[in-house]
Amino acid sequence: MHRSMLEEVDPQLKMGEAVDGVTRHAAGLAAEIPQPSPQKTTTARTRRSWRRRPFPASNPPPPYRRRLLDLGWRRGGGDGGVQLADKLKIFKTDNFDPDAYVQSKCQTMNEKDEPVIVVRMEVREMRFGASISVHIQEIRHLCSYLQDLKKASAEEMRRSVYANYAAFIRTSKEISDLEGELLSIRNLLNTQAALIHGLSEGVQIDSLTSGTEGSTEEDISNVEGQEPSEIQKWSADFPDMLDVLLAERRVDEALDALDEAERVAADRTQTLTTAEISALRSAVSDNRQKLADQLAEAACQSSTRGIELRAAASALKRLGDGPRAHSLLLSAHNQRLQCNLQTIHPSSTSYGGAYTAALAQQVFSVVAQALSDSVEVFGDESCYASELVTWATQQVLSFALLVKRHVLSSCAAAGGLRAAAECVQISIGHCSLLEARGLSVSAVLLKQFKPSLEQALDANLRRIEESTAALAAADNWTLTYPPNGIHPLARSSVANLALQPKLSSSAHRFNSMVQDYFEDVTPLLSLQLGGSTMDGIAKNFSLYINLLISALPGSMDDEANIDGLGNKIILMAETEEQQLALLANASLLAEELLPRAAMKLSSINQSSMDDLRKRGPDKQNRVPELREWKRKLQRMVDRLRDSFCRQHALELIFTDEGDTHLSAEMYISMDNTVEEPEWVPSPIFQELYAKLNRMAGVAADMFVGRERFATLLMMRLTETVILWLSEDQAFWEEIEQGPKPLGPLGLQQFYLDMQFVIIFGQGRFLSRHVHQVILDIIDRAMGAFSATGMNPDSVLPGDDWFMDVAQEVVGMISGRGRAANGDREINSPTASVSAHSMSSFRSHGSS
Template sequence: MKASTFSNPKSSTPMLLFSPSVLSTTSTSKEISDLEGELSSIRNLLSTQATLIHGLAEGVHIDSLSPKVSEGLIANGLLNIEDREPSDLEKWSAEFPDLLDVLLAEKRVDEALAALDEGDRAVAEVKETNSLSPAVLTSLRTAIIERKQKLADQLAEAACQPSTHGAELRAAILALKKLGDGPRAHTLLLNAHFQRYQYNMLSLRPSSTSYGGAYTAALSQLVFSAIAQAASDSLGIFGKEHAYSSELVMWATKQTEAFALLVKRHALASSAAAGGLRAAAECVQIALGHCSLLEARGLALCPVLLKLFRPSVEQALNANLKRIEESTAALAAADDWVLTYPPAGTRQSVWPSSASLGNTMAFHHKLTCSAHRFNSMVQDFFEDVGPLLSMQLGGQTLEGLFQVFNSYVNMLIKALPGSMDEEANFEATGNKIVRMAETEAQQIALLANASLLADELLPRAAMKLSPSQASYKDDHRRRTSDRQNRHPEQREWKRRLVNSVERLKNTFCQQHALDLIFTEEGDSHLTAEMYINMDGTADEVEWFPSLIFQELFAKLNRMASLAADMFVGRERFATLLLMRLTETVIIWLSEDQSFWDDIEEGPRPLGPLGLQQLYLDIKFVICFASQGRYLSRNLHRVVNEIIAKAMAAFASTGMDPYSVLPDDDWFNDICQDAIERWSGKPKADRDLNSPTASVSAQSISSVRSHGSS
């Protein structure tokens, strides 16, 4: 291809529009010299022909006139114009189009631009002074417009050539802008950068086996470096004019969207479908890293990427959570519900509680195998949370994790005997098979799993979603604001986790309360007959708590012993569990309408012995709950209601209940003897300093004194 040049009028050095290597050859130099000679010959020929034609025209015109007519025309002054010499301006206007043609043919852009500017000025002056005839002025103006268009077309063609880039491209675009065609010039500039990076992308061939992060990095480098260079050229040539800035932003946004679609197709799609949150997160982080560099050039395109990547990351997030749920469910089907320390190498929470500081086992927690698996997968899940934060998926992540935990709690509820057709029949558990927790130790292990996950392990892992734990180390003000905004959300999330554990605890307590109260045939161990039938019998009464309350005490003692081993460092949860179980039994008694109908209305009235036995049973509950430190205010309230209702039923017979009830010391001695007999606890070991002892010692007497008043 022949090389051509645009010459600078102030310099003898030509400005290259094409490859310099071509111009360096001897043959090219010779061709240029020949071309210049030919152009000079053409110019001389044109000048000669113009003079000849002008002379012929004058001769023919004058000779064709008769002497008579010529004399008349001369007399009228009509031939004065033809006879006079053309002015310099007229000569210039005749030669100027030829000069422009030569400059355009030789592609001397700078000189052509200068000449066109000179022509525009001349036209403006002529228009003001009327120094040229309208026909000549119109012809000159048309010639200038046509040459401008021709030069613009030449510049546009050069800008579209793949070999034209760098300084040559900027020079062509600047010249086109000087011609007054700025919008076209700017569009050509952006298209040139687009064509260049499209050509470079031909060497980037993703395959199904290629590494998504490497492909994303290579593609990001190509696309965003092209956008950066286009932005730099645009600003350098066109400045910050709004129209050009807007077009640049729209163009850059379009290229970013196309880039995001390629990344989703070749890198994110497979990772998202497989639940590969870490791989998906890496691709997103790489793309955002390159994209963020454009912010220094005034292009904030990261929100565009985030919006387009969000569905893929959401898909990976949901698939990851689903995998945690299914893997945990599979282990729950074979879990022996025995608490053990985690296997060697298992990821654990590294935030020890204050109670466990200094303990060599501070970083290890006893859970069953399914709970260990759940915790380990959650810890891995929270390793890469940067994209989740930047895409504002923190709330959705917490919600998804809560749903997975709630599903696990449903399986734990389903593992409780007798709960298959009741509360555990949740849609979330589907038809998953769960191994039964047959023994009390296994059943308490279910609560140990749920409570430890909800109270400590999951909240600690979720703290990584707080921006204060993420990437804003350089902005204290932003970090503080985000922490203040995030913590209320996480506190609410933890409250929901605890409420889910409460469902398991409620089911546990209801099942054990029902086991105490009812036989396998459905008969009740706690009926009004056991009290109203005591009076009128000839047998001497042996004062002792009723059998069902003895069994309640024995069950609570066993569970307290098991909980002491299973809830090390979390004794409060064990205490609350025993408190809830005791409340469940007593509240059932308080709300059993058939029981109170029989006490209050028959078949026979409640007698003195029956009142004393009921009083003793309730007093017994108060005593062992007080000594076990699980006497709640709610339990104390319900106990007072039961005693008040029993005394009111007895008083309805016309007898004074206080006249048949011994004093509290008598009841306390019997209750204490029973506690010591079944617990094997010597009298000297009684816990007289229990924080609830003062409440229990006065609980019954307060009711009696209140009634007597």
């Protein structure tokens, strides 16, 4: 193709030269023709104007005019329908003569004497001037026409060159390479010629084997006396043959020739002389090194890849330079990788995931290709495998540093856990492809990514804490269903709205952010961040519990609430319903929502996670870890519950002025009064039952499906009051060691109060432990009474009396009973049962 292109361009160049020659020749002829006199110009112009008109059939044009018309040379350079290629054919011939061409086209002007003679003898002087003017005009038209042909030819050549520009460039490069090869061959031939010349002048080669001069002379005489054998001829031609193979880059044939030469040098010691063997071995050694250098140079070129690269490495290994071949193989892949990485810039992508994916595609594909090439060429030899693992580790480390610098650092600083998790997931996914081929490099990534991810986790936890605290400052502690945009417990329709959790606004926000947090951190299980992740959420939940505790009235002096709150302002929960809402938030989060979210760490993407080897023990420990984590959350809820119960117990026991509603004096002083007391439970215990009854009704609506928590809450409140009474040292010191002993009426009132607590608490508000504590308290009071020398059984009425009084009060407080005088309000239980209590006591006493 290149040859045909050159053949096409060369005639065009020749044609251009021919047109130039014709133009110069025509211009010379025009200069030789004498110019007409000025006074006859008008006549000539008149005749030229007449000649513009077509010739009639009866009056044909003169011969020279007819020749020009036949060629299409009219005024204006019209081509008469003749193609440019047809016009230029005559100029492309090798024997083109411009002088002859002009003479043939202007034959009438070559015979310029004939018109002059005719003019002199037969025509007037005016006729002569007109004829000369016509010749000049036709020559000028000829020159103009030739110039147009020259321009058209140049334009045609330019289009041809542009159309085949790539072929011209490729041809020029091939010519340049060919010149280099020819120069190398010439240098090689010069070297060989110098070597042969040196040998011919008597250069002596030391013998490789020990022998006497006599044997050497005998070998020489034998060689001189006989014709060289085929092996000797082959040995003599071997260097030249090998040089040709190397010059033509026929590597496999060169390797075969080198192996053959070594076999010849080893096996034909009897056939070849020592000098020939020495020369053969020297040629083998030199050419081995030369071939190795040539292969190394080829392997280092960026254009060498794939089959060519493996062939070069295999040839180097065959030459005995395996370590160098393996290093060059890895170096070539590294060079290719660095070239590909130059096209990837973090600024050209919209987010970190695209940059990480593009970078991982380049890095891990090159590493995988290097792994395949190494195994194909070098097999599983340990030395090469060790170098491959080291090289792959370096490439993965460089990749991890790039991702960390351009993506993870910014994500960690901004708390972009989802973007960071996506980048890590992309990287781990590519690592799994290498692990399928037996190369595990995920540990390198995990070591580099873990600090940045921990920073991102901390930033997310801080954001959860700050956002929850901000909402808690304005939370009205009213339970509602999840608003739009907040993660519900179950994604369902309006028909399943009852299944949705009812929380306050701050709890909804906390739950939503925790759900998102666990979804983002789930792909990071390979980094073994599960423990720190769950611990961070537990810490945030503890801070949220502190916020809820601080929302309880009267809890500002609690040191536990101050820890971690700083200067945060929380809206107080004034009513019992709002305070129970605090417990509903905490219990629902700790018992259901947070554990369910944490289960994502072991339930989502489990199929992809099992591919990582370190995932096995982590998965086995996940369930016990979740169980312990849930118990930790429950202990935090217990802190809120204890604060709630302690606050309400203090409200029952103490007044706003600091006085107490439950003291030993209230029992001891009963025996100092003259009037008969009203046998009803003490106001503090009636208020305790009334509070428990109200809270139980509210809790029944708040703790749907979690009635056990509400029951335990009521039991805990009862337990708090009873334990306070049991552990009040001042109370018992005054009862047991006070100046005034406990009398019969005081003992009876104390016994009635305890029986009242047992009766209203059975099955609802009283645990077995508290029931036993009450019995112990009764025994202790009766023991103090017995210390005075009196028998408690002699002064106390029967148990039926206590049960009747207690049940009547319970019925009145709960609304199941009414006093005999119907004008009493149910909400005034103390006043409503006074008459019945007195009558019961009198009847019991009379009996």
